[in-house]
Amino acid sequence: MLTPRLQRTLAKPAECRGIGFLTGADITVTFLPAPENSGIAFQRVDLPGQPIIPATLEYVQPRERRTAIASEGAVVELIEHAMASLAGLQIDNCVVQLNAPELPGGDGSALLFVHAILEAGIVEQSATKPLLVVSRECQAVDSTGSSQILAGPIPRHLLAITFELDYGPRSPIRPQVLTVEFSPELFVAGLAFARTFILEEDVTALRAAGYGTRVTEQDLLIFGPDGVIGNELRARDECVRHKILDCIGDFALLGCDLHGHFRAYRSGHSLNHAICRAVREAHEEEGTFRQVA
Template structure:
């Protein structure tokens, strides 16, 4: 797990679109609202009692037939992928998506209209740093039944390549590539959804795609059309006359690009993988992707990220001279033994600090804290993390010796393992938000023996000594 210098982003104001749902045919309004840092993407059903919120989470996917469908506590969101692809493609991190129905409007079957309205809202940089998972090894998922496979390999940025082959002459084999997210709007966002004639007939028979027409779905004719079928399609699409053009597409729809189908599959991959909930730095290679394989891969990668984040232990060379020894620490911090709980500062930047403590049997707290089986008190681990963070906040003033660092809040404290005499504790504190008016909001971790032993969110403020 690695943190980039990129800041999180949201939109500048509320914007909305109205259209029909592809499968329901119902009129629906979608609103995009600015959201706070670390909010991510979430859908809100304003048409239901209590206006329930459904996070954009791969683990909430319950169905991948004709779209990626989420459900939480019986509340559903259908075909989420085109909306989510637009957000990822514009590198927007935090948005609340309000819907007055289960399904976003299909618009023209692409992400184009969502991109346009989000750009009208304006994109605003936030203070918090963006989390990004950096891929260091090959990770893949294969659906043996269909042969669909998604692989991610290391890359300097998020890239996607899709390869499509449905075994039909009318579509053939197509590839599409996105080398950088900044190209999404121009190269991918207007690629429309598509269907084959045999699928279309089945969907119509089952009462689906009520909102479909020939302006929001490319229909590839992969079989002979009987006169009866043609009449049925004309009635369904409210057209006086339909025909199959030379390129094998129903009616007179003009493709935006020869490989529009592959580009739309790439769009779907981006939207479906948004459900991982973390930005990715790596190259996706998707062979015959579909919503099912996309979601299975998203769940697998999300679990890997969760485990790596939980088990991540930074490595430091403790044989090197420290950035600050005990004397320099005492020049900055007001604490003194026995309540000075850090021995060295190893790293210090504008956004993070790393400290160290050697825990010995001679620690005064062992005299009364289980002397027969000495264990370092958890509250003192938190205090040591806070003192390490104090170095970070005090380093922002020219005269740190004239300030005190005081706790304002402690949150989400977890103790994972015992800390015993002989352990070397490493404390890593990083800013959750920039320091403002002397207030520091940090995520702090303590490690020993290549294991996470405790963690906490800390908020402290420096105040002038009186």
């Protein structure tokens, strides 16, 4: 028998600070408790009227290599690691206030947010969390065919994610594959520490475009031809662990728990969003899907 779990929120506000990877801004983020069935939303307290943007698929903007949401001109960039922290800790209702157009980067992992949330504490609410049980095969494939993500049924009541990362024999990032069965304990112990990674050549291009001016080699993993520059891996497969962390953050845009097996090959944020849309479309008529209002 499958017992639905209760929704959860924070016991009290959790605050953290950091630097924006894109803008270089000094940012303060506050995770606030929120009523049941309200879901996750971000609030730009630096803008007139302090607009609120729900963190659901409908508000996702097309972006390269990150997840951003926007509503009526108010944008929040790089929400994925905050989303992963909330989903990873099974926090369903929260308003994330921030005073900048992006989340702070922290050390490139989810630890900045996870530590703040755990310190504030988590409380159960009385409503149950909607659940989508994947009952049929769904897929999302990159237009070039070089990356894909599949979702299908799993014989047990859980979310499993398999991620395979292979950038070819010339890449300094070695091929790695990992399957995880999601739980908050697994997230905290095995995924939250895993940092964003990027190739040195991409850093050069981003800096030329005016981004990442305050980002150093200590703030994420930068791979040169001979491996990580000025930093050390926290696990041999830290990169694939980070990719799974990103999946957990992106899947949370569905606003429900998922049971199924997701199998990703070189997937990124856009494909993660695409598989969420595909799964939702394929299950809309089955009555198993209810989105948080």
